Amino acid sequence: MDTIVFTVCSRPSYLEEALSSWSAARGIQNWRVVFMIEPTPATKRQAEVIENFRHPNKQLVFNSERLGVLVNPWAGLDKCFSSGAEFTILAEEDVIVSSDVLEYFDFARGCSDDSTLAICANNRSALDESKVSEVYRLEKFDPLIWGTWSDQWHSVLRDTWDKDYSTGEGGHYAGWDHNINRRLIPQHSKHVLFPHQSRSDHIGEIAGTHCVPEFFPETQAPCFVLDRAPLDYVLI
Numbered sequence: 001m002d003t004i005v006f007t008v009c010s011r012p013s014y015l016e017e018a019l020s021s022w023s024a025a026r027g028i029q030n031w032r033v034v035f036m037i038e039p040t041p042a043t044k045r046q047a048e049v050i051e052n053f054r055h056p057n058k059q060l061v062f063n064s065e066r067l068g069v070l071v072n073p074w075a076g077l078d079k080c081f082s083s084g085a086e087f088t089i090l091a092e093e094d095v096i097v098s099s100d101v102l103e104y105f106d107f108a109r110g111c112s113d114d115s116t117l118a119i120c121a122n123n124r125s126a127l128d129e130s131k132v133s134e135v136y137r138l139e140k141f142d143p144l145i146w147g148t149w150s151d152q153w154h155s156v157l158r159d160t161w162d163k164d165y166s167t168g169e170g171g172h173y174a175g176w177d178h179n180i181n182r183r184l185i186p187q188h189s190k191h192v193l194f195p196h197q198s199r200s201d202h203i204g205e206i207a208g209t210h211c212v213p214e215f216f217p218e219t220q221a222p223c224f225v226l227d228r229a230p231l232d233y234v235l236i
Contacts, residue, residue, distance in 0.1 A: 001057070003032045003085040005076035007069075007092050010040040012049050014094040014204055019053045021096035021226060026103060032085070033058040036076040038066050046093075070176055074161045081150045081158075089147035094204025097121065097145060100228040101199040105147055107233040108135055108193040117152055117180075117190035121145035121199040127223040133231045134196040139185055141192050143177040144219075145200035156188055196236075198224040 004022075008015060022028060035050050037043060037060060050060060067075055073090055080088040089105065091097075098104075101121055108119040116137075122144035148157065160183075161176050168174025173182055184190065198221035 001032045001085065002030070003034060003080040003088045004028075004091050005034045005036060005080050005088055007038075007072045007076060007090070008035050008046050008050075009038045009069075009072075009093060010042040010046075011093055011204065012042055012045040015046060016049045016052075017203060018091070018093055018096050019049065021098075022091070023053065024099045024227070025097055025101050026099060026230070027106070028102060029056060031057075031089075031102070034076060034080060035060050036067075036072050036079075037062050038068075038072060039063060040066070070161075070163045070165070073176065074158075074163060077148075077153060078158060081153050085150065087147055087149050088153075089145065090143075091145055092204075095122075095144050095200050095202055096226065097201075098199040098224065098226060098228045100231060101145070103230060104135070104195055104199050104233065111135065111193060111235045112149075115190055117141075117156060117185060117188070117192055118146050118148040119193045121195065122201075122221055123194055123196060123198040123223060124221050125196060125198075125223050128197065131196040132228070133233045134236050135233055136194050136196060136236050137191045138194050139191050140194075141177065141181040141185060142194070144202055144221075146192075156184055156190070160184060196223075199228075200224065 033055055037046055047060060077088055077090060105119055120142045122142045162174060162179040165174035167179040201221045201224035202219040
């Protein structure tokens with residue numbers, strides 16, 4: 001079954017807002033949802049928030065040790081693909097989504113081919129409702145809600161994942177997302193599908209690992225709209 005895997009750490013208020021947006025995502029009842037929960041003082045509260053998330057097929061995984069922002073996503077994706085998922089979306093506790101996000105993913109999957117490494121939901125372009133249905137092939141990657149296939153995971157991503165910032169250049173452009181963006185896409189001649197108008201938005205201004213309040217505005221998607229009606233998407 002297609003799967004959404006959440007990385008969950010220590011911010012239950014953000015998680016609650018994120019899950020509220022996912023609850024409104026049309027079609028989510030057809031997806032399995034897995035939560036990779038880090039051991040922190042907020043673990044009990046995080047679990048309560050997840051229990052209040054009404055879904056017929058959800059699984060809570062309590063990590064025995066803290067994996068961190070580099071390894072927990074890898075562990076979640078690997079768990080899902082190892083258990084038979086064909087396609088998995090990686091979600092985060094501090095990212096909200098539009099109500100048509102899964103309809104967008106379904107359309108984009110129909111436009112994919114062997115050179116499509118992933119489908120991304122985030123775009124920080126200006127608000128332009130005339131382009132709300134447009135989808136593009138781009139040679140770049142964004143980590144704020146994205147999905148990939150089992151074959152791309154096993155052939156490209158799994159064994160090249162940056163789990164310790166070791167792929168950076170002098171301390172810059174390190175981490176798994178930079179590794180995908182700057183190295184794997186050009187090395188393997190891949191592209192990624194993007195919406196012109198973002199279907200995700202970052203809300204984690206406080207207490208994140210990488211984002212600090214002064215940097216937070218740069219992570220915002222000005223074209224994000226929470227509630228979107230069904231659309232006829234088009235690949236440009």
